[in-house]
Amino acid sequence: MAKLKSRGQLINVAIIEDDRGIRSAIDAFLRLQNDIISAGAFGSVEEFLSSNGSAPDVLLLDVQLPGMSGIDGIRPIKEKFPGIQIMMLTVYHDADRIFSSLRAGANGYVLKSAPLTDIKQDILTLFSGGAPMSPQIARKVTEYFSQSSGMPMPESLTxxxxxxxxxxxxxxxxxxxxxxxxxxxxxxxxxxxxxxxxxxxxxxxxxxxxxxxxx
Amino acid sequence: MAKLKSRGQLINVAIIEDDRGIRSAIDAFLRLQNDIISAGAFGSVEEFLSSNGSAPDVLLLDVQLPGMSGIDGIRPIKEKFPGIQIMMLTVYHDADRIFSSLRAGANGYVLKSAPLTDIKQDILTLFSGGAPMSPQIARKVTEYFSQSSGMPMPESLTxxxxxxxxxxxxxxxxxxxxxxxxxxxxxxxxxxxxxxxxxxxxxxxxxxxxxxxxx
DNA sequence: TCTCTGCCCGCATGTTTATGCGATTGTTTA
DNA sequence: TAAACAATCGCATAAACATGCGGGCAGAGA
The missing domain is CATH 1.10.10.10 (Winged helix-like DNA-binding domain superfamily/Winged helix DNA-binding domain)
Incomplete structure (x- = not known):
């Protein structure tokens, strides 16, 4: 977990998103923030990993990417930048991708449909030790536990x-x-x-x- | 999951909390809300289960209670009121209680230290299908997944x-x-x-x- | 006697899996 | 340069799986 920067210091945030429109919109939004520095906007995991930039504090990571998927990129990214906080930013809210991302080490999972101001708040939450999740994502996560608790064998089985x-x-x-x-x-x-x-x-x-x- | 009430209808919210001061403070706060009806304030799970009130939409449930603990009360409460949404409201943020609550079927888990206005927002989130979690709770939940994913893999595999x-x-x-x-x-x-x-x-x-x- | 539940069995058909074979490209190493 | 390795891709076919439908018998309980 990244240590809290003292008040007044800035959060370095990078983004990996293959859709150029979305990428530049979020990047532009981040550059307007007073407490966030853009650490770069990349179109793929490979591009990000091969860049020579300094370690971002926070990475906004798309799931559907050319080449290596965002989910598959989590582990190599965390190996290269052990302190990085990764927040998945995606349209997908299926359980498979949610849990694969979390298992791979993602620290947050929010939907692209959220307003940019929400995403900004999520970045701050992430950086201060939380784990932002869009409401329906959080619901799927809690349901994971309640659904998996009936094992080993439900009484309904003969x-x-x-x-x-x-x-x-x-x-x-x-x-x-x-x-x-x-x-x-x-x-x-x-x-x-x-x-x-x-x-x-x-x-x-x-x-x-x-x-x-x-x- | 409770069906969304149409705009203008009110959310019935009950609370089980043994500390009289906290209980009455939250109950008073809820009674001041325009979109929430207090469905009662109880000191224990047993008292709640034996009351003849109508089914609340949302229940704020303390963990540390006299008699049956809040966590142990989740299942019987859900059996009696299948559509109820339960949000744990507690000082405890240890993993054991978090996951026991979620496995038992809790739909949210927030800390008492949160401001009442946050709790109000959490109730609305819960009622609309989300799963409110205080930031450090959510972080523990995501860490659960990343910690349980380390599977040994033969080095012969690429x-x-x-x-x-x-x-x-x-x-x-x-x-x-x-x-x-x-x-x-x-x-x-x-x-x-x-x-x-x-x-x-x-x-x-x-x-x-x-x-x-x-x- | 009737109903329900559980166990046993079958056929037909579509989907998924497993395996036979082949190819190309890129990278690394001897 | 050739060989080895890794990743990507394809076709064809057989086997296994999943699901639509049906049947029968035995035991327990109302």
């Missing part, structure tokens, strides 16, 4: 369904699950349908991931 | 292969992996072949299982 889940979580194919439980592939499929419905997943991978990541 | 593994372990389909990494499905498949060979697995399920069970 005993047989639990057997099937255990077999799937061991990495077995449908055929191997059937062999293990002594039932037909069709029966395995029948149970799997019910499991997916009850656990709100849509694939074997999602199921395994959900179960194992909640332990 | 950087790109590791990206693919991360994506697969998140439960993504080939197509979603390709979208995330900005490559074609064919390239994803190529990397997956190499990964399976290096890690001696034969399916996506085996890979996910192997990786997540080795954490």
């Amino acid at each position: 005993a047989r369904e639990k057997d099937v889940v255990h077999a799937l979580v061991d990495g077995l194919s449908y055929k191997m699950v059937s062999d293990r439980l002594g039932i037909s592939m069709e029966t395995t499929r029948f149970h799997i349908r019910n499991i997916y419905e009850k656990l709100h997943v849509h694939s074997k991978a999602e199921l395994i991931t959900k179960v194992l990541k909640s332990r | 950087a790109r292969e590791k990206d693919v593994v991360h994506a697969l372990v998140d439960g993504l389909s080939y197509k979603m992996v390709s979208d995330r990494l900005g490559i074609s499905m064919e390239t994803t498949r190529f990397h997956i072949r190499n990964i399976y060979e290096k890690l001696h697995v034969h399916s996506k399920a085996e890979l996910i299982t192997k990786v997540l069970k080795s954490r």
Whole structure:
């Protein structure tokens, strides 16, 4: 976490955004602020990493970028600038991108639709140790916890369904699950349908991931 | 999630707080608001659950309470009032209480030290689908994700292969992996072949299982 | 007896995954 | 310069998965 600069010092803020219009609009806005210095506006992660500029305090990072995605850029950026605070600035509010970003080390996640004055406030919050999130992002984050707390096994699953889940979580194919439980592939499929419905997943991978990541 | 009331309608807000001074201060403040109706001020979860009042839209819930703790009260309260939005209002900002509350279903978590006007704004945010968190709470939540993502990865995998593994372990389909990494499905498949060979697995399920069970 | 739940089973069809083969380009190293 | 490695991409085909639909039987409870 960056140390608080004393009152009157300025926050160096860089931005990586491939859309030139958005990039220059935000950059121009930041240059008008009294407490923010623009540390540069870049079109890609690669461009940013290869620049010779000094370490920014804060980076506004788009998700959808040419070449390396913003999410994939988080780790290398944090390796090069260990004290940097990264705030994702993006149109995407799907859970996958939110959590991938946070896992990679992003410190904030806000939507581009927010007014520039909100983004300015978010930068200040980020820099002073907070973690700005647009409301619906924060909601998805809290829901992540409440949804993942019912594991290991919801009471809604029958005993047989639990057997099937255990077999799937061991990495077995449908055929191997059937062999293990002594039932037909069709029966395995029948149970799997019910499991997916009850656990709100849509694939074997999602199921395994959900179960194992909640332990 | 509570349905948005049309403009002009009022939000029913209840509070459970054992400190009489704080309770009456917040209750008095809420009664002064134009868009909020006080649905009652209670000293404990048990008192709230046994009252005959109508379902509040929003509940401000203290953590440290006589009898049942606020955290332990979340689930029974949500069972009795399925649509209720619960915001923890507390002095505690330790990770244990934060995550226990979120796992139990709390929709927000703010510190009592926040000004009453902030709390008012948080109620509005909560009611409109957001998840208000005091800045340092939000920071702890984001840090939870970045700290739990450090998965050991064999050195035989290239950087790109590791990206693919991360994506697969998140439960993504080939197509979603390709979208995330900005490559074609064919390239994803190529990397997956190499990964399976290096890690001696034969399916996506085996890979996910192997990786997540080795954490 | 009827209803509900759980377990077993099947067919058909579309989608996703896994594997056979191939190619190109760029970078690094001997 | 050639070889090795990494990343990107493609086609074809078979296997596995997911989902639409259907059926049956057994046990428990009203």
